[in-house]
Amino acid sequence: MKNLKKYLLLFFMLLSVSIFAQTQSSGTSAREAANKGKAELLKVLSDSKEFNLGVTASDVEGSEVGNPVEELTADFKSLVNNQNSNLSTISSRTERLIFPLVKNDKVVTIITVASTPKRYKAVELANRQYTSELNQITRATSFQGLKLILVPNINAAVYVMDDRAFTSYNGRSIREATSLSDLTAELQKDAREFDVKFGEELRKGKLVR
Amino acid sequence: MTLWGIGLLFLTQSCCNPGIIASVNNTIRPQETDNWCWAATTQMMAQNEGISVTQCDLANHRFGKTNCCDDQANDSSCRKTNDCNRPGWLELDYAGLKFTETGTALSWDELKKAFYCSKDILGYAYGQSGVVGHVVALKGYVTVSGTNYVVVNDPWSPCNGEERLLEYGEYVNPTGASTHWATFYKISKK
Numbered sequence: 395m396k397n398l399k400k401y402l403l404l405f406f407m408l409l410s411v412s413i414f415a416q417t418q419s420s421g422t423s424a425r426e427a428a429n430k431g432k433a434e435l436l437k438v439l440s441d442s443k444e445f446n447l448g449v450t451a452s453d454v455e456g457s458e459v460g461n462p463v464e465e466l467t468a469d470f471k472s473l474v475n476n477q478n479s480n481l482s483t484i485s486s487r488t489e490r491l492i493f494p495l496v497k498n499d500k501v502v503t504i505i506t507v508a509s510t511p512k513r514y515k516a517v518e519l520a521n522r523q524y525t526s527e528l529n530q531i532t533r534a535t536s537f538q539g540l541k542l543i544l545v546p547n548i549n550a551a552v553y554v555m556d557d558r559a560f561t562s563y564n565g566r567s568i569r570e571a572t573s574l575s576d577l578t579a580e581l582q583k584d585a586r587e588f589d590v591k592f593g594e595e596l597r598k599g600k601l602v603r
Numbered sequence: 604m605t606l607w608g609i610g611l612l613f614l615t616q617s618c619c620n621p622g623i624i625a626s627v628n629n630t631i632r633p634q635e636t637d638n639w640c641w642a643a644t645t646q647m648m649a650q651n652e653g654i655s656v657t658q659c660d661l662a663n664h665r666f667g668k669t670n671c672c673d674d675q676a677n678d679s680s681c682r683k684t685n686d687c688n689r690p691g692w693l694e695l696d697y698a699g700l701k702f703t704e705t706g707t708a709l710s711w712d713e714l715k716k717a718f719y720c721s722k723d724i725l726g727y728a729y730g731q732s733g734v735v736g737h738v739v740a741l742k743g744y745v746t747v748s749g750t751n752y753v754v755v756n757d758p759w760s761p762c763n764g765e766e767r768l769l770e771y772g773e774y775v776n777p778t779g780a781s782t783h784w785a786t787f788y789k790i791s792k793k
Contacts, residue, residue: 433748434750434752437747437748438745438768442624445743445768446631467780489778490778490779508773508778508779509778510772515772516750517769517770517772517773517778518768518773519752519768520766521767522765522767523760523765596733596735597733601690601692602690602693602728602730602737602738603640603735
């Protein structure tokens with residue numbers, strides 16, 4: 395029995411080392427994936443005039459991959475039910491990183507990179523909403539440590555840096571920082587209203603917005 | 604159509620060989636409230652079949668109302684009244700379209716043929732259980748350096764919308780908690 399435990403332990407150790415090694419060897423870093431996405435976007439823009447992606451090849455050329463903004467999603471049930479919840483503590487990672495392409499101090503476009511079990515890969519090119527929003531948020535911090543929290547159902551996109559929040563939710567100016575706790579209280583109120591209004595319908599079937 | 608015409612059409616369709624890029628000409632229709640991606644996507648799919656519908660007409664039908672075409676008061680943007688600002692689902696049948704709906708993603712070859720050969724605009728809905736999802740129009744594809752991308756006409760954000768590229772694997776199985784809900788394809792006028 396003692397030996398069996400030993401063998402099982404050894405087996406799981408070897409298994410985890412093997413999985414880790416596989417991830418490391420086959421995987422590219424997130425920044426490498428963003429650079430690959432940038433190169434592919436540049437090629438699309440250079441070779442084809444068919445798409446209207448809100449950015450030109452000359453914008454992308456010479457731009458640098460900036461610091462990524464980590465994307466999280468808030469747990470809607472926790473927001474509705476927990477009186478003392480804080481948006482940061484009820485949010486979890488979506489495994490997506492938003493890399494701004496920066497040129498002359500301006501975000502020209504976005505490369506979104508996702509972490510998959512095997513590797514990082516660029517999954518979305520040229521998201522204009524994030525481009526516009528990141529250009530409006532003060533970039534004194536070079537986005538270092540900036541997080542984007544998406545709140546489902548009420549569709550709030552909140553950029554968080556420490557205890558400051560930046561959002562255009564409910565007509566706010568995204569340029570001005572707002573207190574995260576005040577914003578959480580407002581989101582909580584709206585989330586509860588949403589739940590009363592559409593919760594039952596949502597439990598019966600799928601809805602989109 | 605003559606027998607020769609039918610034969611020629613059959614030959615054209617069966618011989619259609621998609622290239623590395625295709626895009627169906629489709630004007631983006633931004634959603635006119637925070638919740639009307641379903642109406643805007645229906646509108647984009649209908650316009651590709653030569654059918655003109657407005658988002659607010661679709662909303663009036665869905666919600667059994669008559670005031671959804673009213674502009675939102677004190678708002679100079681495209682927004683319609685908050686009274687009809689509710690989530691929904693595609694209204695393809697009401698818009699006069701025939702379609703096929705599948706819960707699994709189309710293969711890359713099927714997608715390419717839909718855009719390159721059939722010149723279709725597809726609908727793609729995704730989201731996570733218990734949460735309101737999102738639907739967008741798919742209008743083309745491109746393969747670059749071995750990576751396959753789908754071209755999206757996204758009605759979000761309200762009154763803006765955007766065209767962007769989505770990696771094919773992300774369409775098949777979105778990252779994180781979201782899943783592929785439905786693809787609407789084989790679209791034609793009733």
